[in-house]
Amino acid sequence: MSTPTGYRVQDPSTDQVVETFPALADGEVDQLLAAAETAQRAWAARPIEERATIVQKVADLFEERKDELAQIIATEMGKRVTEGVEEAEFSSAIFGYFADKGPTFAADRPIETFEGGRAMIRHLPLGVLLGVMPWNFPYYQIARFAAPNLMLGNAIVLKHAEICPRSALAVQQIMDDAGVPAGVYTNVFATHDQIAEFIADPRVAGVSLTGSERAGSVIGALAGQHLKKAVLELGGSDPYIVLDAEDPAEAARTAWATRMYNMGQACNSNKRMIVSADIHDAFVAELVSLAEAMKPGEAADEDPTVFTPLSSRGAAEGLGEQVERARQQGATVHVGGTVTDEAGARFAPAVITGVTSEMDAYREELFGPVAVVYKVESADEALALANDSQYGLGGAVFSQDEAQAERVARQLEVGMANVNTPAGEGAEIPFGGVKRSGFGRELGPLGMDEFVNKQMFYVQD
Structure with a gap:
């Protein structure tokens, strides 16, 4: 057909x-x-x-x-x-x-x-x-x-x-x-x-x-x-760095809500979550719990645990192929990552860890409800990972130490750098990127x- x-x-x-x-x-x-x-x-x-x-x-x-x-x-x-x-x-x-x-x-x-x-x-x-x-x-x-x-x-x-x-x-x-x-x-x-x-x-x-x-x-x-x-x-594959968090689960909930907005189909969505090792496991566990609670529904549903269709069947199938390729190359797909409809474009939200620089998913933009999480041991490692990208649209850095978050955010190679918020947005806030963005x-x-x-x-x- x-x-x-x-x-x-x-x-x-x-x-x-x-x-x-x-x-x-x-x-x-x-x-x-x-x-x-x-x-x-x-x-x-x-x-x-x-x-x-x-x-x-x-x-x-x-x-x-x-x-x-x-x-x-x-x-x-x-x-x-x-x-x-x-x-x-x-x-x-x-x-x-x-x-x-x-x-x-x-x-x-x-x-x-x-x-x-x-x-x-x-x-x-x-x-x-x-x-x-x-x-x-x-x-x-x-x-x-x-x-x-x-x-x-x-x-x-x-x-x-x-x-x-x-x-x-x-x-x-x-x-x-x-x-x-x-x-x-x-x-x-x-x-x-x-x-x-x-x-x-x-x-x-x-x-x-x-x-x-x-x-x-x-x-x-x-x-x-x-x-x-x-x-x-x-395109964009924005880094979303979480250096520390008083409540890792709450930090994960903010990250998830950001990633799920418009079913992840936003150029400046937080497509690469870069999380400090000491909170990584709790952060991922909460993301998996949130993803598992998602269920298919219609555009009229207001329940945030409902996932609506992607833009097209082709888009959903293409994203599924990217996730499957990441799995075959050695990444861990904790939940979701497949098209759930026989005909429509609903795609089960996914959480992925273990992506390395040898994998396609490390360089690709995943345009949909997929949370990719990276574990880092230091702020400098987080920054190096964030900047190791062909894209440079936006990025965010979170820390209870605002000065530390600012130091890292100022070194992001992006058009829009944010501290302790997923994105500064408004009619008065300029939008645009660098590199291949x-x-x-x-x-x-x-x-x-x-x-x-x-x-x-x-x-x-």
Whole structure:
């Protein structure tokens, strides 16, 4: 049986395709970009305060429609409904943040000059941008790309994941209802060839992708070939270092809740738990107990001991193959690690120990509900292990000795380092990585500093 392709709603609880959507017709790319280019110039010419009023309306509509939005992605990619509501609320907060702070972030920045005259940095839009977004956070990923760029005066062409057409259309409807002018935000059901056509077109000034390393390599190469600005947010295998804990079981419960959020399908999830030897066994025992208590359920279930489907049957089977390969190479799989459905995408949460640097799992990203725990004898060993990775998205260090945790966290080779919390998160907190986790930043003041012409403007006395 062939795997369905194209834009579709494929319920991961059953693996059934319930609706399909046609891709752009050949020739539509040119027409769409002509409209976007014209609309962008008019949008950029409006005062930023006017753009802010409309962007704030987008924020308001995300909040108003959060229950409906959550139901859509529960069907599309299996997200727990309560988490879908949280995602819509976070998206609202992001649009609201940039509506509020955008005029300040985009204001002219004076430069002290020793030559006389007046010098400043202006913040001007680049033009039409292409966004290529993933399925794991269908609204949040759009929000963090679209909000700052709409405020700047850029126009957006948005290509969502093929399994997220309804959520993509729901966001388009929000933009339209908020008063975003036609052509300033355009959802497209584009093919891979059409994406290449967009990037090659001189009317597209830049591209932002959140996705896999493989997709990032393709998009990054196309952007480079055509001399386009790119922002790439790619994979991660974030270290989560626990140097000590007054209550190892409680520390494990925090780690488990973090790992299970969105069924582990988050780029910056705590995929490598690095735990001091003196608390390791108690920590692992609690994780195993928590995993054993998990039972399959539906997206509407609010019980945290229920595991909902992964995004697709293929994703669940692929993760199962990774876990089985780790087992065959000598790791210990304490619990779970298998697909539990005959047809759907439910995957029994797993706990793995004994992974060594010779095993594939040491280098791979495990994108799902799998807790991999490493035992270390010292803070320095923990740090060396944490940094022995091709990825560099985020990381966290926990200790009752805050100074010690800070010392270690400051040496993490990541874009986001956290002390005594799984992750600092908020519309105001920048997001992005280093190494093979990509480049560029979204959210916070840095989020409005990417697709912008930082124009030097000098007036001689």
